[in-house]
Amino acid sequence: MLTVGSVRLPLCRGHGVTRRGFLQIGAGGMAGFSLHNMLGLEAVGAVQERHGRIRNLITLFLVGSPGHLDTWDMKPDAPENVRGKFRPIQTDVIGVRICEHFPLMARMMNKVALIRSLHHRTGATHESGQRWMMTGHDFTADNLKPYFGSVVSYLFGQRSELPANVIVPGPIGNTGTGNLHGQTAAHLGGAHEPFFVGADPAARDFTVGVLLPPLSTPAACLDAHRPLLAQLDQFERRNETRAAQGYDNPHEHVGRLLTSPRAKQAFDLSKEPARLRDRYGRNTFGQSCLLARRLIEAGVRCVTVNHFTTVFGISCWDMHADGGGLNSTYLDYERHLCPQFDWAFTALIDDLDQRGMLQDTVVAVLSEFGRTPHLNARGGRDHYPNAWTNFLVGGNIRGGQVIGATDRIGSQPKDSPVEPPQVLASIYHGMGINLDTTKMPGPDGRPIRLVDAEPIRQLFA
16 A cells, blocks of 8 residues: 555556556645656556556436336337337347337447346435436435546546546536536546536537637636636535645636647537538537547547436426426437437447547446336336446447346346446446556545446456
């Protein structure tokens, strides 16, 4: 065990710490530490980036959560009030069927690893599921846990002027019961907060405020983008010990972006052919997926696309069919949501593959829970954390397989149950992180495990 400042780093033969990741400990902890020491730590520490097949992560987070029985875990032999209105279709993997409204995805199922036995037991709110899938933990305001993008930032650092982790198009807002969605750096600090784009990539005048041409003075530039600065500064205002823990200054971080031609180029979707933009879909989700690819290509390590930032008053996956603010129905799935996802997701996979990026980039399609096996009285489905389906593509993930299964009506796992922390543990494992020896500082500076779970070994070839 090696102590650097307030951070204790475990050492284990056969696993290395990247020099850039080590530097994230903070300058305060580096006093008196020589280059020789750092090289030795890289040789014997816990993180070995060069041995990880997954170097980049794109997460498509389907805020609101699709009904698993209507999408990727259909039960055509179940009673009518369970099986729903859609038919399953055969994919290019024998025996694996998915919803008829994902025809493009059906043709590339050989690349996809479906996890059909996800579940958690801590409540049926959107926020609880979001916290599980974003951090691998549930928590309260007194015990915040860091978003996985912030963990990646802490361990590996930035590759370029661009931040290590970005969220597009903006943070999750009102989804019903509070604002703890799991998309902050928590005790890892301001240096590892996600960068929220805060603009719609599908808008004709899409620009990211801090990437506009410089104004007369740097101060004017920062004033023009105060909403973003407020987001980046949110955690720092809550935490009085940030200076002792090596936290960065978000104002300086934004200032660095202001002067970065590479950053401006990465966010400029006009550089893409019109035909490719059409292939992704000329909508917020489609263009956000395209932007995610551009950001990864430009050096960002982790990009999360929030499909929606609320569930109220819009057509979204949260299909309660209540006739009011949560009135999404099967028609919304059929006419809007499923086709939009099918186009954008398959465009992203094809695009990454054709550019040679899929081999070291994993695309994780996540959501906070499933939906009730039985239709409600209005023909919709309500929240259901007892069973749902998510999936992974890329890197060293073995596609063309289904992990786990639910019972005949999709009410609970009957085979290989999987909990949310296992999904994150699998991603970390694929990135070359040894979960037994790699620690991060907890709120009190003591080292803690990244996530309390083991990887899903079946995912890997």
